[in-house]
Amino acid sequence: MARIPTHTVDSAPEPVREELSALKEQFGKVLNIHGAMAHSPVVLQSYVALQQVIGDYGTFDAATRESVALAVGNVNECTYCQSAHTAGAKAAGLSEAQTVAIRNHEVDFDPRLDALLAVAREATGRQGTVAEATWQAALDAGWTDAELAELSAHVTLNLFTNYFNHMIGTDLDVPAAPGL
Template identity: 60%
Template sequence: MSRIPVHTTDNAPAASQETLRHLEKRFGKVLNIHGEMAHSPVVLAVYAAVNEAIAEHGTFDARTREAIALAVGAVDDCTYCQSAHTIGAKNAGFTEAETVAIRRGVADVEPRLAALLEVVRETAGEVGEVSDTTWDKALAAGWTDTELTESFVHVAANLYTNYFNHLARTDLDLPAAPALDA
């Protein structure tokens, strides 16, 4: 059970209402995570600002962003994010089986994406540390140092929501991602 009240656009603090309305429009409803973040306007504002910066300046396509989110959600064992990004990844063209494989870290995806996901997993799982071997493998696969640097903000944005969900114990209001042990 969630520790934090889930607000609606009507009962959220005034400073959160506009952002919450925007997110409701984008996702078709107020997701539990957003309604909980709205409880503290600064939490919701930071989430929105990071996502706005990614939308404005980011260079990764939806497929790459969702693969990153699945990998980070799996590293951090965030049920909510794995569920949300399974939906997003399927909308971006992945099959359900591919979403499970990405989460397991064994996806048979194109080698270039696989090399980026290695960087992402190490970034998330090793407190920002990435081995020279992993970094060089990603460069050899065709990623630029600028793109590898950009991957950091995607990891950080996903860590933000993962950690928030762990803190809040956000109740799942989306279809659950397939189990990894299946």
């Protein structure tokens, strides 16, 4: 059960109503995570800003972004994010079986993606530290220095939402991800 109630657009603090309304339009409703973030303008505005920068300047396609989110969410055992990003990954063209494979660290359907996700998982599980061999394997798989640097922003965004959900206890309001 959530520790704080979920705001609606009308009940949210004035400084976040516009952003919360835009998120409602994007997702068809105020998701519990966004409604809870709305309690603190700094939280919702930070989330929106990170999403905006990634949208404006990021080079990863939607399937790659969702794959990173699934990998990070799995390492952090964030049920909410794994569920939300399973839906997002399916909308981006991944099959449900592929979303499960990503969460199980079994990305044999795309060795290049597997190398990137290994960096993301290691960075997540080791407080940002990535072994030289893991980094080099990603370079050898064809990822560039710029793409691996960009990965840090995607990992950071997902750590932000994972930790928020853990702290708040966000109630699941999206279809649950398949069990592993």
